[in-house]
Amino acid sequence: MDGVTLGGLVGILLSVVLVNNFVFQGFLGICPFLGVSRKIGTAFGMGCAVTFVITMAGAITWIIMHGVLEPIGARVFQDAKALNFLQYVAFIMVIASMVQLVEMYLKKFFPSLYTALGVYLPLITTNCAILGACLYIYMKPETAPFLNALVYAFGGGVGFMMAITIMAGIREHIRFSDVPKPLQGAGVTLLVAGILALAFTGFTGIGK
Amino acid sequence: MPEETTNLQQFKSGILDNNPVLVQLLGMCPTLAVTNSVENALVMGAAATFVVVMSNLITSLLRNLIKPHVRILIFTLTIATFVTIADLALKAYVYDVSKQLGAFIPLIIVNCMIICRAEVVAIKSGVGKSLADAFGIGIGFTLALCILGVIREILGSGSITLPIWGPLFKFPAGYEPHAWVIMILPPGAFLTLGVVVGVVNFIRHRGEKGGA
Numbered sequence: 364m365d366g367v368t369l370g371g372l373v374g375i376l377l378s379v380v381l382v383n384n385f386v387f388q389g390f391l392g393i394c395p396f397l398g399v400s401r402k403i404g405t406a407f408g409m410g411c412a413v414t415f416v417i418t419m420a421g422a423i424t425w426i427i428m429h430g431v432l433e434p435i436g437a438r439v440f441q442d443a444k445a446l447n448f449l450q451y452v453a454f455i456m457v458i459a460s461m462v463q464l465v466e467m468y469l470k471k472f473f474p475s476l477y478t479a480l481g482v483y484l485p486l487i488t489t490n491c492a493i494l495g496a497c498l499y500i501y502m503k504p505e506t507a508p509f510l511n512a513l514v515y516a517f518g519g520g521v522g523f524m525m526a527i528t529i530m531a532g533i534r535e536h537i538r539f540s541d542v543p544k545p546l547q548g549a550g551v552t553l554l555v556a557g558i559l560a561l562a563f564t565g566f567t568g569i570g571k
Numbered sequence: 572m573p574e575e576t577t578n579l580q581q582f583k584s585g586i587l588d589n590n591p592v593l594v595q596l597l598g599m600c601p602t603l604a605v606t607n608s609v610e611n612a613l614v615m616g617a618a619a620t621f622v623v624v625m626s627n628l629i630t631s632l633l634r635n636l637i638k639p640h641v642r643i644l645i646f647t648l649t650i651a652t653f654v655t656i657a658d659l660a661l662k663a664y665v666y667d668v669s670k671q672l673g674a675f676i677p678l679i680i681v682n683c684m685i686i687c688r689a690e691v692v693a694i695k696s697g698v699g700k701s702l703a704d705a706f707g708i709g710i711g712f713t714l715a716l717c718i719l720g721v722i723r724e725i726l727g728s729g730s731i732t733l734p735i736w737g738p739l740f741k742f743p744a745g746y747e748p749h750a751w752v753i754m755i756l757p758p759g760a761f762l763t764l765g766v767v768v769g770v771v772n773f774i775r776h777r778g779e780k781g782g783a
Contacts, residue, residue, distance in 0.1 A: 390604035452651045491681045545773035553765030560758040
């Protein structure tokens, strides 16, 4: 395939995990990042669920765009981008139904994994990291080949998992410190996230 | 209690007591991402207000037809439809801003603030109350975004510029503002929102001390 090289794939992975981390640089998935980062265990479980769903969603929406909407647009309307206005509705349908399917599949075949992730699976539909990743895959030229798109989506999930686990680790310690009352909860979490984001800006330039 | 609120109270609660961003902490992603300038904040606020008003209107009109187990899917599809309309309109009229907002216009679909209003208010209330609620929430969201936008743009760029009205704010001549670039970059968003949420909490709890 054109445009797929090992170096390119490693570059995409490094870039999306560290340099353009979804949480700290792209502001995607902030709601679960603030809501489910109280304990390391649950945060890690949420991260795993997101990584799983984001990779699947990235693959399926790539197929929908390049296998359904563009060919139909090109054949019927003589313009590959003619049906692009259906993109958002199609993507959110795919994500919502896929989360349901994944939930049923895990319940039937991997009950232990299902009970571990159970609570977080339905929440993932409204995690903007998933829809965001699918949209960015279509917008960026370097993720046009299928394999690159897959690595980008997977890397986005891993970056999210890393961010939420780091945050949970810090929050477990914050519980024992004397935080001023108005800042308790969301306030101090956002301030810590700001400092972490500051640290992550240090990765700028890697992989270029 | 919530049944007895008038439309006006419902409208006001969205702006002050139940402000979606500063009190309920919903819709964080666009809040952090687009507040690097006041102009982006205003456009984002207008688009989200349009979507929440239309989604509340449709949900409220259909509330007797929607079966409970498919309601989330119907909310999502309604919202996605109006987001597509808003996105095409923004691309047609304010192309530059829409390019800067990028993926965050389509990401209004998964903004939990809008689904939350459909679930909490529109599915059980009449059209009037749903619309009042949607306008309140939309204006509250825009206001919160503008507060953050003003702080970040003054600190980060040293001035506020809107293309329609020209420069709104400038430091007096002779004073060269030290542009604090980090406030426009992602870390500044987290730090500003953290401080603003802290200030809002401080004000709210100071008021409560007398009563409770």
